[in-house]
Each structure stands twice: as structure tokens, then as C-alpha cells.
Amino acid sequence: MVRKIVYPKAGGVETIQIIEVQDPVPKSTEVCVRVHRAGINFAELMMRQGIYGSSPDFPFTPGYECSGEIESIGSAVTDFDIGDRVIAMTGFGGYAEKVCLDYRRVVVIPQSVTFDQAAAIPVTYGTAFHMLVHLGRFANGETLLVHHAAGGVGTAVAQICQSLGASEVIGTASREKREFVESLGMKFVDSATGDFVKKCKDLTDGKGVHHAIDPVGGRHLMKSYKSLRKGGKLYYFGASAAVRGNKRSRLAEIRMWLGMPRFDPLRMMSTNKAVFGVHMGLLEDSSIFEGHLSSINKMLLEGDVDPIIDSVWRFERVSEAQMHIHKRKNKGKVLLDFSPE
Template structure:
């Protein structure tokens, strides 16, 4: 990291072109200036999500043109204030949900996307909240109107969104929850009240049908898509809802393969609205990065913060990588080694 007259230059992660983790680079840039109604945040931690790895592979939309800086969530302290900002102050600890560009040492954000942190909350845990918990909360509550009597199937139950969804189900008093994951991650799912399904050695369709006497479940969270989404529809109950929020099936490894992505896309079911109508079922595509109702985002962030302050929610942090090791962080996620959230550290 270089300095100008003793001042450290801001740095940001850049995806230079589509490809393996080797295409990631860290570059210096000029200090950003907040516009009216914005703050500039000195970032201490930024979250990484599977969507970032798919964008790096060129398999995720929407995304900025290459080269660009990814990142939807940050925590840190306020560096400077834009005009008209009255409810924040320089040096204040905050968390922010970013539309993109969050994996940088300094970012600007609309005050509508920024929330002050209570003293008892660490910056690490704060950075684990915006994408995973807002996605899970948006699915289960804003879209799903989750009730204690509902049943839920969570694919990728040991990941960031998965562990957040398990905790939200517990908080809502939902007892019928199943979650798929690698067998060695079963303890995490059990910890948060779910029934683990080994995604490598067990058939979730058979298990769900047996457990529900053929009825199926009311809510299915699917970040995998492809064949997995097609099979998920087989266990969707009458009046049930499926939420698709990713396509990890298109990136089984860290290397870019348009052929594998194409086959995953080909296996994704072509939905028939009339057939779904007969069973009163629904399917939602969820992408919080494109959701533009900032009031809804803020409401959900405050609700999530309430859950954390009362001990109902507890972000699961798998690992923290220095920004210079971002390629290792991406590979860690590709290898499905993480349980919970992976963070990048700037301080």
C-alpha cells in the first residue's frame, strides 16, 4: 500500500475480466467524495457472496462491465458526510447495504442504506448481515409471510443465507425445517433447529415426501437452480412458494466453463404458469442487489438488528481474509469449505 504525503491511498478489489480467481486484483484509487444525502465509509470489513464468484466468471446478471469492483455489504466508520446529512457523524460505526462496489477501503452510500451500530455489535458481525440476512428475511417474511405452522426446505443450509434462514425460522417458531448441505456440515443445521439432508448421499425428494406424507413443503429456498430447481418443484406443497436466488449449478468449480453453465441453464425447468395455477403455487426470483425500494431494505435491516440485539439471530462467520488474499477467499467458497459468511478485511 503506497502513501501520498503520509496518507494511505484507498484500495479496491477489481475483477479485471471473466475467469478464475487469478483475475482478481487490488488497485489504488482516489478518495471518493459523498454527494448530497450520502456518507463516505472507511470500510473495515466487506462481505463476499457466491454471487461475487459468479460475476467473476461472467455468469451473473446484472453486473457492471469489466473491470469493476463487486460487493454488496460493508461495515466500518464514517469518514466524511455529504451535504444535508444530519443524523450521522464522522467516526460513527455503521453497516451499509450497497448496490455494488462494496469491496473497497472507502465507499460512498446513500444514508437510506446505512444504519448505525450499537456498541455491543462487532464490525465483523455487522458486515455479515446485509446480503445474507436481508435475502433470507425478504424471502421468508416480505414475500413468504412465514407462519409458525409452515414448513421450509433450505438448499445450501450451511452457507450464509442458509444459516440466516435457519435462524429466522427458529425466531418465527417454525419447527418443520429441512436443509441440504454436505454431510460434515450437519451439526450446523441441527444447531439451528433444522433437519440436515446430506446433499451428496441422500435424496431430498424422497426424504421430504416421506416426512410430509407426500404433501411437500410450503417454502423452498434454492440458490442452486438447474436440475435442483426442477426436483425441488416435486416437493412443493399445494399453495407453496419457491424462491430462486442464484445459480451455483452453473459454476461447479472456480474455472469458467460456458459449456457447464449452458447445461445447467438447459436443465432449469421451463415453468408452466397454468400448471402452477392449478396447484396455487408461486415462484419468485430474488436479487436484493436490484431491489430499489430502500425503505423496505431499511425496515428489514432494523428488524434484523433487533433480532441480533435480543440474541434471536447470531451471524455465523466462517473466515476472514485480507483483501490481498481475495483470490483465496473465492477459492474457499468455490470449494464449499465455508460454514456461514466469508469476509474481506481492509484494516
């Protein structure tokens, strides 16, 4: 028997259950991974609240990503050996002691990469790489604004754009994270009280930044757009403004929707600005993501990036781990430990 985490219905962390099920058996084109670490993503908190558009019906096991070892292999799979250390892009189901998935969603990791690092890479670095490199063609000497700068994606964005030669990175976060954000080479703006539009202009001779990364939504998104210079690029990829703590807040959701900007294409044309919508879970062509992962792997081995792990929690403490994120305490990635005791 194996244990896995289940969201039985929409609700707060108190609804989360851990259940025992039969050992999963891989189908012919699948491998079974004995999970060591699973990443926790902000989206999985939103799924639990029932406000994430592209998640399965309840009950389900969340978990976009995990790392572990191949335990068994389907009859048609030839690319893996039992015991291979891997990253698994599960999509859903990664919060489990064992998970079976299509072998094409699994990548072998070098011996020098730890299970912690491996589980912290796919969503955060994959998303950051997609925006900055694939869409944005981030160039040496360019400037960038990033929100939730101390979080999983935020720290990955900072590392990647600095390795590409960013001249200025402005990061917003909760007040308590100032020192941490500055230690990563960013200029800090307090997300509750600071004026990030002004800071972006002040640090760029009044022009604004080349790139702005916004996972907040609502009115905040237009402010990020205004932080751009002519020719700048805005990436919209989250809705954290719709979340207010552990329980679903319909008021926050409504506020976010009402505050969502309508971009004027004529103005965009006359300023040469671009707005990208980004949802990595809904990419049509999965080979794009696979390409990102192999580039990130190279950056990791060359020391250009190194995932920052905030904390690792035994999976039985998943509710506390998610509350840690709800309380905005994390600096870097939060992981669940599923390794055999």
C-alpha cells in the same frame, strides 16, 4: 492513498488485483465509510467469472456490503456524525479500504453489534427475510426446505424460520457439513447423493413442505417444486448450478439453462402452489429492503438471530477467501478484513 480490490476482466481468482487510488471524497449527499469488514457473496464470485447478469462493465470493484466508520460527510448530509459505526449497502465497491455512497444506503449500528456481525447481515439476512417474511408470510408450525443450508443465506434462513416457529427445517449441503447443519436444528440431506424430495415427504406425512428455497437452478428447481405440499411456495433466487469451480464453465451454464423447468400455470392453479423469483439487487423500491434491515436489527438485539461467521481474511488474501467458497468449505459467512492495521 487507499487500496481497493478490482476485477480487471472476467476470469479466475488469479485475475484479481489490488490497486491504490486517491482518497475518495464524498459528494454533497454522500458519506465516506472507512471500511472494517466486507462480506463476500456467492454472486461476487459469479461476477468475477463474468456470468452475473446485473454487474458493471469490467474493470470494477465488487462488494455488495460492508461495515465500518463514517470518516467524512457530504455538505448536504445531516443525519450522521464522523465516527458513527455503520452498515453500508454499497451494491458495488465495498471491497475497499474506503468507500463513498449515498447516505440513504447507510445505517448506524448499535454499539453491541460488532463489525463482523454488521457486514454479515445485509445480503444474507435481507434476502432470507424478504423470502420468508415479506413474500412467504412464514407461519408458526410450518416446514421448510433450504439448499446450501450451511452457507451465508442458508444459515440466515434457518435462524429466521426457527425464530418464527418452524416445525421442521430440511437442509441440503456437502457431506462434510452434516454435523454443522444438524447443530443448527435442521434435518440433513447430502446434496450430492441424498433424495431431498423423499425426505421432505417422509417428514411431513407424505404432504411435502410449506416453503422451498432454491438458489441452484436447472433441473434441481423442479425437484424443489416437487418437494412442496399443496399450497406450498417456492423461491428461486440463484444459479449456483452454473458454477463449477474457479474458472467459468460454459458446459455447466448450458446444462443449467437446458434444465430450467417451465412451470404449468394450470397445474399451479390446481395445486395452489406459488413460485417467486427473487433478486434483492434489483428491487424497485429500496424502502422495502430498509424495512427488512430494521426488523432484522431488532431480531439481532433480541437474540433471535446471530450471524454465523465462517472466517475473516485480510483483504490481501481475497483470492484465497474466494477459493475457500469455491471449494465449498465455508460454514456461514466469509468476510474480508479492511481494518487499519
